[in-house]
Amino acid sequence: MNVYSAIKQLVQRAILLNLIQQEDEIYAVNQIMSLIGLTDIREEQVGYELSEIPNILDELVLYAVREGVIEDLFEEKEIVSSKIMNVFLSKPSEVNKAFYERYLEKPEKATEYFYNLSRNSNYIQTKRISKNSSYKTLTPYGELDITINLSKPEKDPKEIAREKERKKVSSQYPVCLLCAENEGYTGRIGHPARSNHRMIRLELKDEPWYLQYSPYMYYNEHCIVLSHFHRDMVINKEAFERLFEFVEKFPHYFIGSNADLPIVGGSILTHDHYQGGNYEFAMARAEDENTFTLDTFPSIHASTIKWPMSVIRLRSFNKQELIEACDRILEKWIGYTDTSIGILAYTGEIRHNTITPIVRIRNKEYEVDLVLRNNRTNEEHPLGIFHPHQDVHHIKKENIGLIEVMGLAVLPARLKVELREVEKYLLGEPNKIEPYHIPWGEEIRISYNKEITSTSVEEIVRNEVGNTFLRVLEDAGVFKRDEQGQAAFWKFISSLNT
Numbered sequence: 001m002n003v004y005s006a007i008k009q010l011v012q013r014a015i016l017l018n019l020i021q022q023e024d025e026i027y028a029v030n031q032i033m034s035l036i037g038l039t040d041i042r043e044e045q046v047g048y049e050l051s052e053i054p055n056i057l058d059e060l061v062l063y064a065v066r067e068g069v070i071e072d073l074f075e076e077k078e079i080v081s082s083k084i085m086n087v088f089l090s091k092p093s094e095v096n097k098a099f100y101e102r103y104l105e106k107p108e109k110a111t112e113y114f115y116n117l118s119r120n121s122n123y124i125q126t127k128r129i130s131k132n133s134s135y136k137t138l139t140p141y142g143e144l145d146i147t148i149n150l151s152k153p154e155k156d157p158k159e160i161a162r163e164k165e166r167k168k169v170s171s172q173y174p175v176c177l178l179c180a181e182n183e184g185y186t187g188r189i190g191h192p193a194r195s196n197h198r199m200i201r202l203e204l205k206d207e208p209w210y211l212q213y214s215p216y217m218y219y220n221e222h223c224i225v226l227s228h229f230h231r232d233m234v235i236n237k238e239a240f241e242r243l244f245e246f247v248e249k250f251p252h253y254f255i256g257s258n259a260d261l262p263i264v265g266g267s268i269l270t271h272d273h274y275q276g277g278n279y280e281f282a283m284a285r286a287e288d289e290n291t292f293t294l295d296t297f298p299s300i301h302a303s304t305i306k307w308p309m310s311v312i313r314l315r316s317f318n319k320q321e322l323i324e325a326c327d328r329i330l331e332k333w334i335g336y337t338d339t340s341i342g343i344l345a346y347t348g349e350i351r352h353n354t355i356t357p358i359v360r361i362r363n364k365e366y367e368v369d370l371v372l373r374n375n376r377t378n379e380e381h382p383l384g385i386f387h388p389h390q391d392v393h394h395i396k397k398e399n400i401g402l403i404e405v406m407g408l409a410v411l412p413a414r415l416k417v418e419l420r421e422v423e424k425y426l427l428g429e430p431n432k433i434e435p436y437h438i439p440w441g442e443e444i445r446i447s448y449n450k451e452i453t454s455t456s457v458e459e460i461v462r463n464e465v466g467n468t469f470l471r472v473l474e475d476a477g478v479f480k481r482d483e484q485g486q487a488a489f490w491k492f493i494s495s496l497n498t
């Protein structure tokens with residue numbers, strides 16, 4: 001593909017996808033030319049096959065590097081690529097207008113429009129996401145989702161060194177990755193390019209909020225709902241109110257929040273935000289285990305569910321009662337101590353208990369899952385008592401946040417290669433198995449024995465990754481799934497009515 005046909009192709013694609021109109025063609029071509037340092041263009045070549053947008057973008061960026069318009073650095077390439085796509089995008093006010101016109105017809109139409117826009121504008125990194133290795137694996141708790149995250153581009157060491165040499169601009173703008181000021185922000189070394197970023201304005205509890213999709217989405221229509229204000233994450237009554245208000249506005253989406261304490265929270269605690277989407281996780285499919293009633297909330301159907309972590313599920317048509325009940329459970333949990341199973345509410349002044357909440361509408365009824373969390377550490381478990389333990393760190397040692405809680409394991413890229421070596425090890429072939437996988441490999445060998453063949457080994461390892469993830473979730477559960485743990489869970493539930 002030469003650069004001239006690449007530009008033409010990209011503009012044709014944009015017209016086909018309705019990002020721009022035919023009348024915009026000449027203008028768009030000229031804008032792109034200027035971004036990659038072209039002042040002259042040859043006659044259009046005929047008969048080419050349209051390539052996908054990310055591939056055409058790669059061509060154009062490559063040209064800009066070759067011509068010395070930009071340096072061969074990841075961030076600089078991202079900036080140009082994002083600016084090129086911005087040529088096809090309307091201003092935020094126009095995007096919002098188009099969104100809300102469709103919303104009046106049906107909320108699904110509005111999210112469908114914005115989701116497609118975010119994909120077509122390459123804001124959602126579809127090409128990189130497609131590199132992820134994802135599958136489902138059956139466990140006693142239903143089908144869990146496993147994703148080995150390969151979408152984050154790996155930089156070669158030379159590039160990292162060169163970026164280090166270049167002075168990092170020390171900047172407080174935008175303050176963080178989730179701040180509203182990212183909308184249309186060019187980007188710089190150390191901060192992603194966001195020229196092609198657009199956000200939908202929302203009001204939640206009389207405050208300005210925004211809706212966007214995740215550029216590295218892990219499930220269908222993975223969206224992020226973020227506050228206009230750069231302020232800490234907090235789980236409180238207002239947070240519950242906002243979650244319910246959101247599903248009222250978008251009944252086809254679930255929404256959840258990461259917990260608000262380190263270890264049990266997500267990676268960004270400093271900007272108030274939630275995550276939602278159009279996807280049914282294994283946890284949503286988990287069945288009731290034990291049901292109970294809550295005094296003063298007669299409309300609410302309350303239960304624990306069959307899930308490796310400790311979850312209280314509440315269902316009702318009465319939103320206000322649900323918000324009050326969530327708040328009561330949160331308050332009780334924050335102050336709850338049961339030393340017999342290692343749950344301490346505080347160490348001195350430091351609080352340990354919090355909740356990961358998820359809200360959805362099912363058959364027109366509100367449903368909320370409250371996942372009880374505790375972030376205490378001790379000498380035996382310095383990374384967290386209710387956190388993946390040492391023996392499963394070879395698969396996962398990162399925080400167990402909202403997405404994992406619901407049953408989707410996001411696993412580190414290193415596993416792609418490492419698991420292949422585990423397979424060779426199990427087959428008795430020459431291998432480079434990492435020493436930390438050997439005890440696990442031995443367990444697999446013992447339990448599967450002769451079943452391990454060159455045709456079955458991949459499936460066996462996949463299943464065992466699923467079982468290990470299950471163990472990860474059990475480790476994160478505050479009330480264990482044994483008799484003692486479940487009795488303690490029931491004791492807590494009884495305390496809700498006192």
Ligand SMILES: [Zn+2]
Nearest residue numbers: 176179230271
């Ligand atoms: Zn922020």
